[in-house]
Amino acid sequence: NAGVTQTPKFQVLKTGQSMTLQCAQDMNHEYMSWYRQDPGMGLRLIHYSVGAGITDQGEVPNGYNVSRSTTEDFPLRLLSAAPSQTSVYFCASSYSQRSAYNEQFFGPGTRLTVL
Amino acid sequence: QQQVKQSPQSLIVQKGGISIINCAYENTAFDYFPWYQQFPGKGPALLIAIRPDVSEKKEGRFTISFNKSAKQFSLHIMDSQPGDSATYFCAVITGGGNKLTFGTGTQLKVEL
Numbered sequence: 001n002a003g004v005t006q007t008p009k010f011q012v013l014k015t016g017q018s019m020t021l022q023c024a025q026d027m028n029h030e031y032m033s034w035y036r037q038d039p040g041m042g043l044r045l046i047h048y049s050v051g052a053g054i055t056d057q058g059e060v061p062n063g064y065n066v067s068r069s070t071t072e073d074f075p076l077r078l079l080s081a082a083p084s085q086t087s088v089y090f091c092a093s094s095y096s097q098r099s100a101y102n103e104q105f106f107g108p109g110t111r112l113t114v115l
Numbered sequence: 116q117q118q119v120k121q122s123p124q125s126l127i128v129q130k131g132g133i134s135i136i137n138c139a140y141e142n143t144a145f146d147y148f149p150w151y152q153q154f155p156g157k158g159p160a161l162l163i164a165i166r167p168d169v170s171e172k173k174e175g176r177f178t179i180s181f182n183k184s185a186k187q188f189s190l191h192i193m194d195s196q197p198g199d200s201a202t203y204f205c206a207v208i209t210g211g212g213n214k215l216t217f218g219t220g221t222q223l224k225v226e227l
Contacts, residue, residue, distance in 0.1 A: 106158030
């Protein structure tokens with residue numbers, strides 16, 4: 001199993017450009033999510049999905065779009081990049097059992113710089 | 116609003132010493148309290164987690180202590196080793212076991 005994979009590893013964008021961060025998992029996990037990590041702020045939830053065709057907003061969703069057409073893939077789209085979106089982005093996945101702690105498995109991250 | 120407050124922001128401990136990281140939360144409706152460990156350039160990975168009906172959980176050198184009445188939980192790393200040098204995040208879980216809210220992180224350095 002490759003686990004959770006993310007591409008690209010690094011990306012530099014200019015203000016106003018758009019791009020898609022890719023995330024895939026091969027563990028048949030129902031739950032997938034995107035976080036951003038900024039110094040001194042921990043990881044903050046951007047969007048999440050409890051299954052194919054179902055997405056919802058997290059704590060900091062503005063400026064980002066997601067879709068979940070398959071169980072395996074959960075891409076994150078930046079519609080018009082802004083310098084405030086400079087961050088490290090992590091994708092995570094887990095099973096979705098209720099009344100249980102579902103360990104979340106994180107990808108290696110994408111480091112994004114917006115100039 | 117910050118639902119989880121973590122301290123200290125950074126910590127230096129001598130090899131063999133005890134590392135202690137504290138977290139405090141505000142909402143009482145959390146289901147689980149995990150700790151994640153992150154090495155530079157990597158994603159976070161689950162270290163240990165505790166349910167709110169348990170006061171302590173130990174796994175090897177790592178122990179979570181949980182104080183429900185004070186709304187606090189802490190991570191103790193016994194016999195700290197240089198390989199433990201990493202950033203540690205506490206988190207709280209709600210929403211049926213998946214939705215994580217993280218603390219701000221503690222950068223631990225274990226010196227020889």
